[in-house]
Amino acid sequence: MTKPPVGGNRTGRKLGQKVKKGKLKASSRRWLERHINDPYVQRAKLEGYRARAAFKLLEIDEKHQILKGAKRIIDLGAAPGSWSQIAAKVTDSTDEDVRVAAIDFLEMAPLPGVHILQLDFLDPEAPAKLMEAIGGAPNVVLSDMAAPTTGHQKTDHLRTMHLCEVAAHFAVEVLAEGGHFLAKTFQGGTERELLAMLKQNFRQVIHIKPASSRAESVEMFLLAKGFKGRKKEEAQEDEAAA
Numbered sequence: 001m002t003k004p005p006v007g008g009n010r011t012g013r014k015l016g017q018k019v020k021k022g023k024l025k026a027s028s029r030r031w032l033e034r035h036i037n038d039p040y041v042q043r044a045k046l047e048g049y050r051a052r053a054a055f056k057l058l059e060i061d062e063k064h065q066i067l068k069g070a071k072r073i074i075d076l077g078a079a080p081g082s083w084s085q086i087a088a089k090v091t092d093s094t095d096e097d098v099r100v101a102a103i104d105f106l107e108m109a110p111l112p113g114v115h116i117l118q119l120d121f122l123d124p125e126a127p128a129k130l131m132e133a134i135g136g137a138p139n140v141v142l143s144d145m146a147a148p149t150t151g152h153q154k155t156d157h158l159r160t161m162h163l164c165e166v167a168a169h170f171a172v173e174v175l176a177e178g179g180h181f182l183a184k185t186f187q188g189g190t191e192r193e194l195l196a197m198l199k200q201n202f203r204q205v206i207h208i209k210p211a212s213s214r215a216e217s218v219e220m221f222l223l224a225k226g227f228k229g230r231k232k233e234e235a236q237e238d239e240a241a242a
């Protein structure tokens, strides 16, 4: 069970540490203090995950069972790679038989069993390259993509919402029947049209705020479970075009 970390000094490091006043700006010092005192950051280090984000996926999966039995997974906005680490494990992906494709425009250190594309997901070639990398329909499409912050909150939200929307349309185009789509969104940010499209294509659509997502963050996750599948004619068209 994914329990929230308590105490937090299993890494040997105490919580409640202060960063000395010095060259850092006050805002950077506050960020650094919060980071080093975050029990999920410490637990990620202890358990060998590249990011605390791992616990958001594990927590969601524990409750909603989206990874169980998945044969292929696509991870959008994957760097530094903790979701890909989990995806590679659940799919038994290896370098000889790659079942996980990850994309990020940032560089990501190699991971066994994960085909990494360093590319903007909005690049028109990205969808085909992702599909080529895993050679079959994914059972799960994950998106933790967040647009780089500009300092203008509304602009940042709109950009991330746009990424969520493009990811949702991609998921509907590529998922295997019965598959799931999980994406980062913002509180109150999911467009009505996007929700309607997802409800039409999936058996269940819900919003989730995992305990490991910082309470002060407006981040939420949108989970669309049980893809109903594309209509037969569409599937045949896809096959003919392949």
Ligand SMILES: C[S@@+](CC[C@H](N)C(=O)[O-])C[C@H]1O[C@@H](n2cnc3c(N)ncnc32)[C@H](O)[C@@H]1O
Pocket (backbone or CB within 6 Å): 050, 051, 053, 054, 076, 077, 078, 079, 080, 081, 082, 083, 084, 103, 104, 105, 106, 119, 120, 121, 122, 144, 145, 146, 147, 148, 163
């Ligand atoms: C919160 S991080 C992902 C953390 C990741 N889930 C993990 O577990 O390590 C969000 C990532 O989305 C990426 N991203 C944002 N926009 C993107 C885009 N258009 N194409 C590809 N990656 C993008 C960012 O570069 C960033 O690395």
